[in-house]
Amino acid sequence: MPVAAARPIVLRAAERERLKKMAYGHKTEHRLRMRAQVVLHAARGRGNARIARETGLHLDTVRCWRGRFAEHGLAGLTDRERSGRPPSFTALQVAEAKALACRLPAETGAPLARWSCPELAAELAARGITGPISASTVRRWLKDDALKPWQHHSWIFITVPDFRAKAERVLDLYARTWQGVPLGEDEYVISADEKTSIQARCRCHPTLAPGQARAMRVNHTYGRGGALAYLAAYDVHQATVSGRCEPTTGIDPFMNLVAQVMSREPYASAKRVFWIVDNGSSHRGQKAAGRLTKAFPNAVMVHTPVHASWLNQVEIYFSVVQRKVVTPNDFTDLAQVGDRLRAFEDRYNATAQPFQWKFTTSDLDDLLARLDRHTADRQEQSSAALTA
Incomplete structure (x- = not known):
C-alpha cells in the first residue's frame, strides 16, 4: 500500500515567529514544544521519517501534527476537546462553596479572621455540603469568579466635616x-x-552583589x-x-x-x-x-x-x-x-x-460624591435589615 506524501508546509513570518517561541520557550509545555518543532522541520522541506529521527517522536505522531497544522494552522496544534470523566461535584455544591467564601468566617461560627482554601475545603466537608474535597479544587472554583477571600483591603470613611x-x-x-x-x-x-x-x-x-542568574543576597x-x-x-x-x-x-x-x-x-x-x-x-x-x-x-x-x-x-x-x-x-x-x-x-x-x-478638585468632588452614594446605600441596607 503506497504511503501518502508528506503535506507541504509554508509558513508566514508571523507563524514562524510564533512557532519559534513555542519551540524554544522555557515556559512552553513539552508537548507544544515538540509539535512546534515538527512544523518547523516540515517547513524546511524535511520528510516525516527524518523529523521522527531528529525529534525522537513516532512517525505517526509526526505525520499527525504535520497534517493538523496543514489543515488548521496554529490552532491545529492544540488538543481537541475531550468529554472527560463526569464532574465529581454538582453546580449547586460549587455555588454553595462560593457563597460560603463570600461570608465572613465569624458569621459562620468559625474562629478565623479570613478564609483560606484549605479551611474552606475542611468547612465544606464538615457541613456536609460536599464529601472530601481538596483545597486546589476549591481554589479552581473561586478563580472562576475572581474570589480571593484570603486577601483583605483596609478603608476608612471621611468623617471630618471640613x-x-x-x-x-x-x-x-x-x-x-x-x-x-x-x-x-x-x-x-x-x-x-x-x-x-x-x-x-x-x-x-x-x-x-548580584551575578549571573543571581539576585543580590542580603x-x-x-x-x-x-x-x-x-x-x-x-x-x-x-x-x-x-x-x-x-x-x-x-x-x-x-x-x-x-x-x-x-x-x-x-x-x-x-x-x-x-x-x-x-x-x-x-x-x-x-x-x-x-x-x-x-x-x-x-x-x-x-x-x-x-x-x-x-x-x-x-x-x-x-x-x-x-x-x-x-x-x-x-x-x-x-x-x-x-x-x-x-x-x-x-x-x-x-x-x-x-x-x-493629577488629582484635582474635580477628582475630589467625584470621590466625595461616590462616597456619599456609598454611604447612602449602606444606610438604606441597614434600615431595610432593621425593618425586615
Missing part, C-alpha cells in the same frame, strides 16, 4: 493658586513631613545599630529636597528643619512660603501654625485633612527613599545612614522633575 475645604486648599496650592489668586514668582509651596524609625541594621555577613541575621528620624521639606514646584536627620521627631526637630529651609534663598526673602503638613504631633493645630509664623513671618502652615496624608507630596519622595536608599537595610551605624540620605538628596536634586500630580 474635609473638602482643607483638601481644596492643598490641591489649589499644587496648582499654584491660593484663595482664588494665582501665586507670584516669589511664592513657594513646601511639602514637609517626617519618616520615622529608619534603622541601621548591620548584617552579620557582607551583602553579595543576610537575614543583623545587629541593631539604633534608629533615627529623617525630616524632609520638598519644594513642590522646584522639585528640590532639603532634609535632616534627628534622633527623634518632635516640635524642636521640625522647627530645626523649618529654620534650615527658611534661612536659605529663595525662601528667606520670599513673599510667602506655604508649608503643607499633616496632623502629626510635631505640627498639629493652630499652635503649630502660630509658632511657624512667629519664627518666620513669611511662612504659612497649611494642614491636610485628617487621615489624608496621601495629599502630601513629600510622601511620594519618602517612597522613593524607601525603595532606593533604605531597602535592603544594610548599614554599619547611624552615621552611615545619615551620610547615605544626604548624598541621595544631592543626587535627587541634580536630576529630579516635579511630580505629575
Whole structure:
C-alpha cells in the first residue's frame, strides 16, 4: 500500500515567529514544544521519517501534527476537546462553596479572621455540603469568579466635616493658586513631613552583589545599630529636597528643619512660603501654625485633612527613599545612614522633575460624591435589615 506524501508546509513570518517561541520557550509545555518543532522541520522541506529521527517522536505522531497544522494552522496544534470523566461535584455544591467564601468566617461560627482554601475545603466537608474535597479544587472554583477571600483591603470613611475645604486648599496650592489668586514668582509651596524609625541594621555577613542568574543576597541575621528620624521639606514646584536627620521627631526637630529651609534663598526673602503638613504631633493645630509664623513671618502652615496624608507630596519622595536608599537595610551605624540620605538628596536634586500630580478638585468632588452614594446605600441596607 503506497504511503501518502508528506503535506507541504509554508509558513508566514508571523507563524514562524510564533512557532519559534513555542519551540524554544522555557515556559512552553513539552508537548507544544515538540509539535512546534515538527512544523518547523516540515517547513524546511524535511520528510516525516527524518523529523521522527531528529525529534525522537513516532512517525505517526509526526505525520499527525504535520497534517493538523496543514489543515488548521496554529490552532491545529492544540488538543481537541475531550468529554472527560463526569464532574465529581454538582453546580449547586460549587455555588454553595462560593457563597460560603463570600461570608465572613465569624458569621459562620468559625474562629478565623479570613478564609483560606484549605479551611474552606475542611468547612465544606464538615457541613456536609460536599464529601472530601481538596483545597486546589476549591481554589479552581473561586478563580472562576475572581474570589480571593484570603486577601483583605483596609478603608476608612471621611468623617471630618471640613474635609473638602482643607483638601481644596492643598490641591489649589499644587496648582499654584491660593484663595482664588494665582501665586507670584516669589511664592513657594513646601511639602514637609517626617519618616520615622529608619534603622541601621548591620548584617552579620557582607551583602553579595548580584551575578549571573543571581539576585543580590542580603543576610537575614543583623545587629541593631539604633534608629533615627529623617525630616524632609520638598519644594513642590522646584522639585528640590532639603532634609535632616534627628534622633527623634518632635516640635524642636521640625522647627530645626523649618529654620534650615527658611534661612536659605529663595525662601528667606520670599513673599510667602506655604508649608503643607499633616496632623502629626510635631505640627498639629493652630499652635503649630502660630509658632511657624512667629519664627518666620513669611511662612504659612497649611494642614491636610485628617487621615489624608496621601495629599502630601513629600510622601511620594519618602517612597522613593524607601525603595532606593533604605531597602535592603544594610548599614554599619547611624552615621552611615545619615551620610547615605544626604548624598541621595544631592543626587535627587541634580536630576529630579516635579511630580505629575493629577488629582484635582474635580477628582475630589467625584470621590466625595461616590462616597456619599456609598454611604447612602449602606444606610438604606441597614434600615431595610432593621425593618425586615
